[in-house]
Amino acid sequence: MLPKRSRRAAGRKACQDDRKEAGDDWLSAENWAIPPTDDDFHPSTDPFGPWVSGRPVVLEKKVEFIMADRSLVHVAFYAALIAALGLVPPVAIAFLGGVPITAQTLGVMLAGVMLGPIRGALAVLLFLFLVALGLPFLSGGRGGLGVFMGPSVGFLIGWPVGALVAGWIMQSTRELNILLAAAISAAVGGILVVYAIGIPCVAIMAGLSLPKAALGSAVFVPGDLLKVALTAIIVQTVARGLPGAVLSRS
Amino acid sequence: MMSVYLQGNSWAHRLPAGLKLLAIAVASLLLLQYTSFRVLLPALAAVLLCYASLGRDGLAQLKLLRAMSLLLAALLALHWISGSLLEGVTIILRLAIMILAANFVSVTTRMDDMLNAVQPLFKPLEIFGFSPRKPALGVALVLRFAPYMLVVFAQLREAWQARTGTRNSWRLLAPFAIQSLSMSDHVAEALKARGGSQGLSR
Amino acid sequence: MAFWPKIRKPSAEQRVCNPDASPYAVFDRVGLNAGGTPILEDLTLQLVEDRIGIIGLNGSGKSSFVRLLNGLRAPTSGNLTLFEAPSDKAELELPRHVGFVFQNPDHQAIFPTVEEEIAFGLTQLGAGKEESRSRARAFLALHGCEGLAGKPITELSGGQKQLICILAVLVMEPRLLVLDEPMSSLDALTTARIRRKILSLPQKIVLVSHDLGQFDGFDRLLWLEDGRLRMDGAPDAVRTAFQEDVLTRKGLDVEIAEL
Ligand SMILES: Nc1ncnc2c1ncn2[C@@H]1O[C@H](COP(=O)(O)OP(=O)(O)OP(=O)(O)O)[C@@H](O)[C@H]1O
Ligand SMILES: [Mg+2]
DSSP, X not given: OHHHHHHHHHHXXXXXXXXXXXXXXXXXXXXXXXXXXXXXXXXXXXXXXXXXXXOHHHHHHHHHHHHHHHHHXXXXXXHHHHHHHHXXXXXXXXXXXXXXXXXXXXXXXXXXXXXXXXXXXXXXXXXXXXXXXXOOOBTTTBOSGGGGTSTTHHHHHHHHHHHHHHHHHHHHTTTSOHHHHHHHHHHIIIIIIHHHHHHHHHHHXXXXXXXXXXXXXXXXXXXXXXXXXXXXXXXXXXXXXXXXXXXXXX | OOSSOOOOOOHHHHSOHHHHHHHHHHHHHHHTTOOOHHHHHHHHHHHHHHHHHTOHHHHHTTHHHHHHHHHHHHHHXXXXXXXXXXXXXXXXXXXXXXXXXXXXXXXXXXXXXXXXXXXGGGGGGGGGTOOXXXXXXXXXXXXHHHHHHHHHHHHHHHHHHHHHXXXXXXXXXXHXXXXXXXXXXXXXXXXXXXXXXXXXXX | OOSSOOOOOOXXXXXXXXXXXXXXXXXXXXXEEETTEEEEEEEEEXXXXXXXXXXXXXXXXXXXXXXXXXXSSOOSEEEEEEXXXXXXXXXXXHHHHEEEEOSOHHHHOOSSBHHHHHHHXXXXXXXXXXXXXXXXXXXXXXXXXXXXXXXXXXXXXXXXXXXXXXXXXHTTOOSEEEEESTTXXXXXXXXXXXXXXXXXXXXXXXXXXXXXXXXXXXXXXXXXXXXXXXXXXXXXXXXXXXXXXXXXXXXXXXXGGGO
């Protein structure tokens, strides 16, 4: 009895290690240009666990068949996360000037950093699509087409681009410490890019000069920095507990 | 289902969703061309009339203005400081009209109809192998996941509270991420077990 | 954008499965490995009977075994023939013939509301949106669940959820219904109801359960142990042997942590 059990346990551990080593590399978007060939496809990278038979034809079919759906599910998952975070009531932190901080952009940063560029951006787009369809998922219970007519629409447009950039940075800094990489990606994608698109839009929509619009938006930066820190911590924690879930670089 | 949609059977509800979307797009583009009160004030009156035509519930939708009032006031203040008060007033008026008009479409269009109206826009993506069923499936999945996440979090918080007496902790984040991510893996498997997003009618 | 990979669509002539096949599954020295560890080993059997039960201790490979039946897993050795087609060729068609009910309904429901969940199966089979909606409502009414149609899945009780998951699969009219511990979180009354529903179905059934009482009226019972077929036969004989073996097993007093 015992030898068998320990044999299994060892096998399980081995296959976990195996997974870590081979990684879900082919999950990343860049590998999507060419279908994975026999060589760069390790049997144990099946997303449902190391189950795949060695037959290449089956593999290819399986990859195509599962992957599209799995991507869709992942994209939907992060879109839902952004929506769920919108329900977290805004907190006003005194030493940050009492400006209300919402959790929603945390979701945007996470989507980019965790999913990688394309899926991250798609997750944000799917979320915005739901808002446009009339679901009150934007923080404060806002939704419908009206929100896309307000002066802050530039920030909404900036979100998917920010997620794209964040995912791209995350993907191209695989060697970097994950905490640092996540922080940089979230800061550049989630703050720099988003504000770079959002502020000019405020200026145009509200007829303000750029500096004034920037000044008005700057009050939210401290809160966003807080979210960058949170993103980095969450990504690092998940990377430890569930390495396969950090699709952008695993 | 939660939505800004307002149940009803008014004239606006009966208009086809596609038409409403097209109208709102055109109207917004036109409105951006004008700054004179002679255009903006009648436009505002027209939008308000639209809401009024929905009855009491319709007028209640104008609470949207209250939510926006802070933002609009801040904009007005910025304009006032820079000495362009009149310009500020027109701009805020225009924003209010556009927001209210767009919201009117959302209030009077069922989500399903809206989805059906925009579905054809995804058709061209088919050449990239993107199934036009995907956006709708994605929407459904989000609506399925979002409440589930709240349930998972509430359960974790209860378990945490039962053992520590404290309520929130950042330490819940990791188990939350792992539990909800594993749920999404299972759903992917379940989707496959029922034929995947491509369907079985090949 | 090659991100959403193009799916090669097999045309109708390429159909390989015969839904009326008997036996519907033929295992020929089938094995399943996970990263080098055997999960299932050397299974040789044929599934013909209308009602087949599977028992075994935790980790004995029951879930893995039934996942082979609908293509969620592919065997790593041996030959598996499903509905007269090799399992790797049948894969794309299997969801049509094999309905799979997962252990945890939270993990199975894909859609936010009950009606959509049921209607999905019909759209999968090619029905239009409106048609599938109305057929879904009719189907729910047929099974006495019309009151649930518009409800969000998250607001259902455990038993209701499980029932909806079973109905969502049944509406696709599969030839074979695979149930992986469908009753594990249900109360006695709901269990009895769902069991009666299952037994009244025309489908062939494969049921995994830890509750030996569930297998009354079954034609055949498989007992898996450590990935192998330990015993295969009439439910009563297998149940008795299983109970005797488990209860007299040495090491019953071993601390659970050592397991
Ligand atoms: N993805 C996986 N990777 C590696 N090993 C796995 C995987 N899934 C299952 N196993 C192992 O395979 C063995 C059989 O698992 P399976 O889930 O089939 O058991 P089961 O009989 O259904 O158990 P239970 O009664 O607990 O549901 C177990 O030892 C399990 O640890
Ligand atoms: Mg099991």
